[in-house]
Amino acid sequence: MTSPLVIFDLDGTLLDTAPDLMASLNHVLGLNGLEPVTFEDMTWLVGQGAKAMIERAWAHHGHPSSPEQLESAFDAFLVHYSAEMPGRSQPYPGLIAALDRLEAAGMRFAVCTNKSEGLALRLLDSLDLTRRFAAITGGDTFKVKKPHGDHILGTIDKAGADRTHAVMIGDSVNDIRAAQNAGVPAIAVPFGYSDKPVTDFDPDIVIDHFDDLTPGMVIDLIAARAGRG
Numbered sequence: 001m002t003s004p005l006v007i008f009d010l011d012g013t014l015l016d017t018a019p020d021l022m023a024s025l026n027h028v029l030g031l032n033g034l035e036p037v038t039f040e041d042m043t044w045l046v047g048q049g050a051k052a053m054i055e056r057a058w059a060h061h062g063h064p065s066s067p068e069q070l071e072s073a074f075d076a077f078l079v080h081y082s083a084e085m086p087g088r089s090q091p092y093p094g095l096i097a098a099l100d101r102l103e104a105a106g107m108r109f110a111v112c113t114n115k116s117e118g119l120a121l122r123l124l125d126s127l128d129l130t131r132r133f134a135a136i137t138g139g140d141t142f143k144v145k146k147p148h149g150d151h152i153l154g155t156i157d158k159a160g161a162d163r164t165h166a167v168m169i170g171d172s173v174n175d176i177r178a179a180q181n182a183g184v185p186a187i188a189v190p191f192g193y194s195d196k197p198v199t200d201f202d203p204d205i206v207i208d209h210f211d212d213l214t215p216g217m218v219i220d221l222i223a224a225r226a227g228r229g
C-alpha cells in the first residue's frame with residue numbers, strides 16, 4: 001500500500017509560535033516608534049509569512065511603510081527572531097504522540113508553511129523535529145505559496161509521496177483553501193491563529209486536540225476522497 005503523507009502547517013498547527021513572533025514583531029515596531037500589537041492581532045497578522053506580518057502591522061498603525069523601511073524592519077525581525085529560537089515555541093499538546101502513532105501505522109509527514117523555508121528549518125532544527133519530516137517547504141520554496149494548491153502539490157512531490165494519498169492539517173483559511181485547491185482532504189485545528197472560526201472554511205473535519213488524530217481518520221479521509229473522485 002502507498003504510505004499516506006500527512007502534511008502539517010507550522011505556525012499555529014505544529015507549534016505555538018505566536019508569542020515569539022509577537023515579541024520579535026513588537027521589538028521591530030518599537031525600534032520604529034510604533035505601538036505594540038496584541039495577541040488577538042496575531043490571529044490576522046500571521047498567515048502569509050513574516051514580511052506580510054510586518055507590513056500588515058504597519059498598515060494597522062496607519063503608517064504604510066516604504067519598501068526600504070519594510071526591508072530594514074524585516075532584517076531586524078530576522079535577527080531578533082532567529083537569535084531567540086526556539087524561544088517559547090513548543091509543539092501543541094499531543095503532537096509528538098500523534099506523530100509516533102501515525103508513523104507506527106506506516107504514515108509519513110511533511111511541513112507546508114508560509115514561513116520562509118530557512119526560518120522553518122531553523123525552528124524545527126532547534127526543537128529536534130526536522131528528522132521527522134520527509135519534506136519541509138516554505139513560502140519561498142516555490143513560485144507560489146498557500147492558498148495556492150501548488151504549494152501543497154509541490155510538497156507532496158518533494159516528499160516522494162502520492163497526491164492521492166495525502167491530507168493537509170492547518171489552522172488558517174490559507175491551509176484549508178490550499179488543500180481544497182490541491183484536491184487534498186483538509187483537517188482543521190481550532191487552537192491556532194485564525195480570526196474566523198475554522199468551520200467557516202468548510203474543512204473535511206475539525207480536531208480539537210492531536211489526541212483525536214488517528215491513522216483510521218487519515219485512511220478514511222483518503223478513501224472518501226478517492227470514492228468521490
Ligand SMILES: O=C(O)COP(=O)(O)O
Nearest residue numbers: 010011047048049113114
Ligand atoms: O508565518 C506565517 O505567517 C504563516 O506560517 P504558517 O503557514 O506556518 O501558518
Ligand SMILES: [Mg+2]
Nearest residue numbers: 009011012171
Ligand atoms: Mg498556520
